[in-house]
Amino acid sequence: MSQLKTTVPDEIVMNKIYKIRDQKVMLDRDLAVLYGVETKVLKQAVRRNRLRFPEDFMFEMSSEEFNDWRSQNVTSKNDKQGLRYKPFCFTEQGLTMLSCVLNSERAIHVNIQIIRIYTRIREMLIAHKDVFIRVEQVEKQLMNQDQKIEQLFNHLRQFIEKEHIPREEIGYKRKGK
Incomplete structure (x- = not known):
């Protein structure tokens, strides 16, 4: 042919x-x-x-x-x-x-x-199957890290919001003061 x-x-x-x-x-x-x-x-x-x-x-x-x-x-x-x-x-x-x-x-x-x-x-x-598997694992780890970072920022945000609220003083109170 x-x-x-x-x-x-x-x-x-x-x-x-x-x-x-x-x-x-x-x-x-x-x-x-x-x-x-x-x-x-x-x-x-x-x-x-x-x-x-x-x-x-x-x-x-x-x-x-x-x-x-x-x-x-x-x-x-x-x-x-x-x-x-x-x-x-x-x-x-x-x-x-x-x-x-x-x-x-x-x-x-x-x-x-x-x-x-x-x-x-x-x-x-x-x-390149092993490379694809490793990339998939890294992506999963990054997603977990993203979730943890998001959670950390949520806690920090709550802490900052509470800081603006005046708090009652605690401790011993002396008479006359």
């Missing part, structure tokens, strides 16, 4: 990976651009092969997710590629299955590149 002349930079692919429903996914419109097909062609191919795409391979965004995603990620009114309809979100397994459905040489090469990127991301997360 000949090598694809136009490769897509890894950074572009990585910027098209979103986290939706706590899963790393790529959207139909982005994949269509990478594969060199129209979004509706990609969606038609998926619909014709629906049995290949169970919920853990591909899902359609809910209306709420779609509105949130649009407000966070789309800035141009001219950028309408597939934005009138809720996009399909493909997990790593769904991307692999897409290579069976879209059988062009470009789609195969881009799919291989995407799967390699997903693998590198997973390897990086595994390699």
Whole structure:
């Protein structure tokens, strides 16, 4: 098989990976651009092969997710590629299955590149797992310290407020004074 002349930079692919429903996914419109097909062609191919795409391979965004995603990620009114309809979100397994459905040489090469990127991301997360755990521990400690500091300031505030209230003198009282 000949090598694809136009490769897509890894950074572009990585910027098209979103986290939706706590899963790393790529959207139909982005994949269509990478594969060199129209979004509706990609969606038609998926619909014709629906049995290949169970919920853990591909899902359609809910209306709420779609509105949130649009407000966070789309800035141009001219950028309408597939934005009138809720996009399909493909997990790593769904991307692999897409290579069976879209059988062009470009789609195969881009799919291989995407799967390699997903693998590198997973390897990086595994390699730095201990760092992530330590960061999480430090965050918890800081939250505890924040609570303790807040409590300390509350006590100081109460002490200062009580200082302004005149207090009755205590001690021995002499007659005549």
